[in-house]
Amino acid sequence: MKRWSRICIGLTCIALSGCATRQLVATPLPESRVGVKSYAEMSYQPLATNEAKTIDFDANTSAVARFPDGLxxxxxxxIQQQPTATVLRVRTWFSSSWLPLATVLQPFVMFLDADKRMVSNVESFKSTNGSTFLDGGYKQGYFAVPGNARFFIVYSASSESDRMVLSAQTGKLWAIPNAYSGKIEVKQQLSPQ
Structure with a gap:
């Protein structure tokens, strides 16, 4: 009898440990992590037209700066000046395909001129769904590149920003918490005509 009681208690503990609640909002980044005082101090890597670059952000190790939305x-x-209009395609992947446990690094984009002054700041990620065989589902958005933009910064929405809302196949809506860790991909391409 004692043995069955111990087995039942053990199985119950194992089952309940999977029900532990997760943190619904990412812990805000500390001000002490800010590494630059202006956009001119940032290190910029070149991005050629039609070149895709993937960035794996980590809340503990990635560079942090202050943006209009927060840290x-x-x-x-x-980026190079183009003779025709271009767009910036940004993709972001969810941390989990199971929506109740998913978080997302919601990307915002800021365009800067040759003097690294802000030309436009897009704090809205209007997106469509997509999927790749290896990486799974993602959200993809397009941002028009201003003609005088020579630099851009892609940055995470703060933990207090509005959440991305997704619809499950059942029709249930999920407000996905913003995270400071996640994978995104950026690609500058010619605007579709």
Whole structure:
């Protein structure tokens, strides 16, 4: 009898440990992590037209800066002037395909001129769904590149920003918490005509 009681208690503990609640909002980044005082101090890596670059952000190790939305992790790029209009495609992947446990690094984009002054700042990620065989489902958004933009910064929405809302196949809506860790991909391409 004691043996069955111990087995039942053990199985119950194992089952309940899987029900532990997760943190619904990412812990805000500390001000002490900010590494630059201005956009001019950031390191910019070149991004050629039609070149895709993947960035794996980590809340503990990625560069942090202050943006209009608040503190965020970021990656900064330089771009060449194009004779025709271009767009910046940004993809972001969810941390889990099971929506109740998913988080997302919601990307915002800031475009800068040759003097690294802000030209436009897009704090809205209007997106469509997509999927790749190896990486799974993602959200993809397009941002028009201003003609005088020579740099752009892609950065994470703060943990207090509005959440991305997804619809499950059952029709249930999920507000996915913003995270400071996640994978995104950026690609500058010619605007579709």
């Amino acid at each position: 965020g992790v970021y990656a900064a790029f330089s």
